[in-house]
Amino acid sequence: MPIASRVLRRLGAVALTTAVAAGLAGPATAAAPTVVRTATTTVTIPTDCGVLFHRTTADTLYYGAIVGMRGRAGTLSTLSFDNATQTIRVMAYVRDLNGGEQYLAVLDDGSLWNVLSPGDGSAATTTRVGSNWGGIRELTRGDSGYLYGLTTVGGLVRYSVSVSGVVRGAGTVATAGWGGVRSLTWSGGGTYAGNKVDGFLALTSSGALVEYLIRTADRVPRGFTLRSSGWGAIEKISVGSCTNHAGRPIAGLYPDGTLFGYYDTNGYDLRGGDLRGIGQVGRGFSGLKFD
Secondary structure, eight states: OOOSEEOOTTHHHHHHHHHHHTTOSOOOOTTOOEEOBOOSOSOOOOTTEEEEEEEEOSSEEEEEEEETTEEEEEEEEEOOBTTBOOOEEEEEEEEEETTEEEEEEEETTSOEEEEEEOSSSSBOEEEEEEOOOTTEEEEEEOTTSOEEEEETTSOEEEEEEOTTOOEEEEEEEESSSOTTEEEEEEEEEEEETTEEEEEEEEEETTSOEEEEEEETTTOOEEEEEEESSSOTTOOEEEEOEESSOSOEEEEEEOTTSOEEEEEESOTTSOOOTTEEEEEEEEEOOOSEEEO
């Protein structure tokens, strides 16, 4: 059974990445990654398709993108956490706001920070909003607006986040059983079997690519294996959308900083047989990577 409908987060992502490709967005910094056009593949990503992802160092937040067959990169904002030298362990996109975007960051001391990025390369506004978050190893946002967190003990929990950065628990998906999920990333939302769901793609420790649909009402998950192997070398993926197609582009980021593109010609069917790679579209994407 395919997913009946899918609300694609950031359809505006396509417009943004198109603007980037047209040279309307801010330029990359001097130390930015190298992006290339891949022309040696029979598989292509349509030009109306785009995918965004993020990466961060200790003091800078960057974006990366694939639009059509081209990779792009640039700087969103500089970062400072009370002028302290801290390592960002976890970071997640929360929502678009007037004048920028909201993120949450967990530092290596377990502190939780609300980050408001203007997106123009200038300094972000950072506010400490919590502590004792060292048990969270990854955060990602669902289409419902809830934030989902993988824990260091193999659980999956859910949170609500206000525009001011107030984070509240919104139920537990599981207390165990998710330890084999290396990374979780947004893949859409909509309805499945009559239930509203948040969708995620997962990279597993066995090298599989699995799509999970989590019912928003009762937090019950269901998994669909798209590929049983071959994805173990990828560190992080990010999923995009198309304005005129049912397909979805996927950015694959490797530990050495290389960026590869993939295209799922039917993003609704919960199957991976039509998922193809387009090859390398960039390199130099170092730092903490998130969707």
